Amino acid sequence: MDDLRLENQQLRSERDLLRRRLSEVEESFLRAVHDSQQEMLAMNEALTAANAQLQALDQMKDAFLSMVTHELRTPLTVISGITEMLETGIYGELAPAQAEHVRQIAAQTSRLRELVNDLLDLSKMEAGLMRLRREPLDPRALAEAVLESLLTVGAQAGVILRNQVRHDLPEVFCDGQRVEQVLTNLIANAIKFTPAGGQVTLTAERLGDFVRFCVADTGQGIPPEALSRIFDKFFQVQSSTETGRKGTGLGLAIVKHLVELHGGEVSVASQPGHGSQFFFTLPVTHPR
Ligand SMILES: Nc1ncnc2c1ncn2[C@@H]1O[C@H](COP(=O)(O)OP(=O)(O)OP(=O)(O)O)[C@@H](O)[C@H]1O
Ligand SMILES: [Mg+2]
Structure with a gap:
């Protein structure tokens, strides 16, 4: 009988120990869940911020593209148009030195225009904005x-x-x-x-x-x-x-x-x- 009681007592204390362990595990599990929820919330916030930053950068790139188009391409078109007119002689015959300089202006302008067009094409493609007409x-x-x-x-x-x-x-x-x-x-x-x-x-x-x-x-x-x-x-x-x-x-x-x-x-x-x-x-x- 004593033996049984002793065994019972032992079992009880083991059960209590197990219960305590279990609630400890439960507690630390809940704490971990809470922590990771907090972490996820923080990560989410960081992601939203990064996304907003990326969108802002994207808009800057678009703005840059149209800036390059309008601020560089348009003046170049005007310069080459005027140069062409000078070359045709409609404003009068050019002296040889003048003609040579006008030829140089035309050559350098077309080089600059090619470079601007190349840069523009590349930025467009990198931004995924190039559309094909196939x-x-x-x-x-x-x-x-x-x-x-x-x-x-x-x-x-x-x-x-x-x-x-x-x-x-x-x-x-x-x-x-x-x-x-x-x-x-x-x-x-x-x-x-x-x-x-x-x-x-x-x-x-x-x-x-x-x-x-x-x-x-x-x-x-x-x-x-x-x-x-x-x-x-x-x-x-x-x-x-x-x-x-x-x-x-x-x-x-x-x-x-x-x-x-x-x-x-x-x-x-x-x-x-x-x-x-x-x-x-x-x-x-x-x-x-
Ligand atoms: N057919 C080729 N034979 C030998 N080297 C070449 C040839 N094609 C390209 N290359 C090398 O590859 C480099 C890059 O070529 P890429 O066409 O990108 O530039 P580029 O011709 O120097 O300048 P851009 O094309 O912008 O006017 C060249 O500078 C050259 O060194
Ligand atoms: Mg080349």
């Missing part, structure tokens, strides 16, 4: 239009331009103006980095539901360690001040953005001293 277009015709517009630049550099894009490729679904911008950037680079006597060849082939274009040159090529950074904005193997060549290092960054916006991909291969090949793909209008 339609079915013939790859060969796209290539033809761009090569024609660059014939003089090629001839001045002593570089032969060849269009070897096949006539029987399927139409690609793209924004013609933007694809012409891609091709212009790639072909202008190919001409710029190819010494006189060299060649630039444009080819294209169908690869599944895509057409892959290739701009190949026989120029100086690109060192292997530079290949992974070649599409980064402002990256140049040698800066323009070192080479005396025009450029800011924005062309290829724009190419990559525009091609990816179409759902395509860019890539590059190069044999230093022998030339480079730049590839990009565009989706065909009617996938198989």
Whole structure:
């Protein structure tokens, strides 16, 4: 009997101990829940604040974009308009020195305009604000239009331009103006980095539901360690001040953005001293 009582007592005290433990655990659990609720509330507040900050930054970027458009582009358009009128001689014949200066104004203005347009395009794409106007277009015709517009630049550099894009490729679904911008950037680079006597060849082939274009040159090529950074904005193997060549290092960054916006991909291969090949793909209008 005594044994049983003792056992009972022991059991009771163990039960009490367990109850105490349980309520302790309960308490600390509730405290933890409360703490984490407080933490979540604080995190939520921080997130809301960060979101508001991001929205403000976004608005600043939009404001910056329209500032660049209006404050830089508009005056440049006015300057080139007036320069053109001076060049035509409608205000009277210019003395040779005047004519030379007007020619320089025109050249520098168009360079500045290109740079402003490039910066604007890039900011637009980075902000996700670039819209494409896509339609079915013939790859060969796209290539033809761009090569024609660059014939003089090629001839001045002593570089032969060849269009070897096949006539029987399927139409690609793209924004013609933007694809012409891609091709212009790639072909202008190919001409710029190819010494006189060299060649630039444009080819294209169908690869599944895509057409892959290739701009190949026989120029100086690109060192292997530079290949992974070649599409980064402002990256140049040698800066323009070192080479005396025009450029800011924005062309290829724009190419990559525009091609990816179409759902395509860019890539590059190069044999230093022998030339480079730049590839990009565009989706065909009617996938198989
Ligand atoms: N076909 C090419 N052959 C050799 N190097 C090239 C070629 N294309 C591009 N590069 C290298 O990649 C760099 C970046 O090219 P990108 O077109 O972005 O800039 P850029 O031509 O220097 O200036 P921008 O295009 O802004 O006028 C070039 O400065 C050059 O060093
Ligand atoms: Mg370029």
